[in-house]
Amino acid sequence: MKLSLALYASAVTAASIPAREEGLPLSEFGETISVSQEAAAAGHDVAFTLNERGEKCEGLLLADFGAVHHVEPVEAKQLKDLGGNNFSVLPIFGPGHNANLQDWLNKESHKIKNDANRVKHELGHAIEKIEDVVDDVLGNFLGKDVLSHVVESDTLNSYPVADVLDTLEARDTGDCANPNIRYEWDDYSTSDKQAFVKAIKCLVDKPASGKFSYSKNRYEDFVRLHQSYAPNIHSKSTSAQTHKFLLWHRYYVWAFEQVLRDECGFTRAMPWWDEKKWAGKFAQATIFTTSYFGTLPGATNGRGTCITNGAFSGIQSNLGPGQTVNNPHCVQRAVNEGVTSQTGVDSYNTCLARSTYPDFHSCVEFTFHAQGHNGVGATMADAIASPGDPAFFMHHLYVDYVFRKWQLGALSRRTTISGCATNDGCTPLTLDTVIYMGGICGSKCPDLPVRQILRTLQGHFCYKYNY
Template sequence: MRLGSLLVTALVAFAAPHSGSRCRSEDAAVRRDWGDLSADQRIEFIDALWCLRRTPSTLPHDQFPGVRDRYDDFVATHINYTLSIHSSGLLLPWHRHFTWLFEKALQDECGYTGSIPYWNWPLFTTNLSASPVFDGSNTSLSGDGYLDHSNHKAVPACPRNVACRQGTGGGCIMAGPFQDWPKNMGPVDRKYYQSYGTLPPDVFAYTPGCVKRDFSLAYLQTQNTAAFVDAMLNTTNIVDFLQYMDPSESYLSGAHGSGHRGLGGMMDDPFSSPQDPAFFVHHSMVDRVWTIWQDKDFVNRRDQLNGTTILFDPPGSPVVTLDTAMEWGYLDGPKRVVEVMDSRSGEYCYRYE
């Protein structure tokens, strides 16, 4: 169970203030719904993703043997911090900066001129394959995987608040720009997701294969609908907001987790989910909803935090404050949480449409 809001308020009151002023809205880069991008804009983003696959890695190979390119640098980094940055007080701030670092790599190293688009969850919860994000066309992020339930349980493990059914895929991505997209690490045995800080010794091993998907609309129809997102945005404190977005109780699911499980396959692996390019448009949407919620009462909500630095917020774990240090390994230097709480100050100057 997450910590109470009174404790959070006390922590915020004694934290160091933000530095710098907000950039003007008219000067901010704009992150848009994938469906609102032109065909050329979508293809530019797709080409930039493939560019990172052709760009050499910066991580040391002896420590990360599964890393084969610049894209994998981000996969390995996410794996390395998984047990701190999910179902905890770090989910939102850590992934905000992680997504921004990925956006900067696309721009600075691959000449991408746009911003990270987002997957607008509520628009296609009844037919994901009709979404321009996942329709399998050459301007999409590809669609479902081949039908392959040979290694699946009859009914996937489901949180208590989702009535799950078997997915419609299970195999490698069938069509579209990422049909031949490789995966070089993972998946990681889910038992390690309950270990409160212990990664398997071979977690960065080279395990070549394809990226799989297994669309399961039951998740999206429960946790990613317009009504669910509206209810999340109508909360007035971060404690309640996170109960919708990412509950710390392991037996519950929120919009964040259901988006991952709704796509299934590689996205359902908490460790190596960035192997699927859909990861970044999903997390752009997570950040969008958080940003909108903050902006509804920015003065009072900008610095609201809740949770600890450990997966599922176990008792006795360090409480996240604005002074908590976060790390991204070789991708960037450490930062305090206070430095990433506003999408339009410090290093950031972006907004959502």
């Protein structure tokens, strides 16, 4: 098994050189962990592409790019990690991780019936829904206003508590009043799509903030932040994990949205991309067109292909591959639809079926998340500096969407956390673990404890997805 050297490579501070159209040696990008040895994308012998000036626009060997570490969907279904071990044997639990809503209900179930009968007699009218009674009791427990509905005792006594939980735990309590709605890309208007890519391009054209060394523009501030934090927010392997990955990237994408709004005048709803419906056909996806993110080319003579059309035509990056800096190069793609096919409903359902946060987290990080990166290829396959390709944000908006969908399956998934805060010894991840954002969006982005970013409708956030 090849392990990533990119996470721990020393920063290279070579003298600045003029931007160029050809790509870099892919070996410089390094790689992240994979269950197999093949590269994320296979090379194809095709003619060189030309940029608008007629110059060759060519990357170098894809085999040297590496790939984001992944497991195949069939292995994920069997709970296998990169070494063939079961995910459940990982050292994921620490002090204070046993308490959850189910444990509380098991102890308090008799009180639910007693309190329901008490409320029924006090209010003197019939119940309509059992979940309203439990919501009432849990509301008192969780600090929510008492509801007015109660149920008749014969209905209550015959209604299984487990069935109540299935209904109740799909609800949020104390949600923000007017959440921002994130709309799926194909539900977005043409005007909204144009405004979104224009706002991202605005960041590319704006000067860097000066807070992030080696960044050459405001967009690159985000690339540099991710590059700098990569060793702490990605797992080394499935047996040495940090479960901050989903939480950190949730905050990171939200921060990106704030900067788009505050610095580039973006006033529309935020989009997200339903990636699973394009599995095996990313190049046909409606985001990858000349009107928006540019087309998704395959390799060029087994090399990455520079972006030469769309809103980000000719986009350069000064950061990466891996931890390198002061290294201007074109942002490259090299789609492999055999890999994108692994981002579909099969992986989605496999991950949603996981019952604990660490198991769900591991499934997401090493299945469709990894293969979404690898399938786009080249810059996106470099786990360290992959935000250099603006497609990164659409990919991670989908990852956050799936995270939110999983959380809706149980209230405890939105109120408790467990797992490892570090990938070098498993310091327990708790609600008080701090997530750092480097002040990327100023006062809007303070370093926050997990409890403030675990829920999208409470704490620091106020957004949800349109479905």
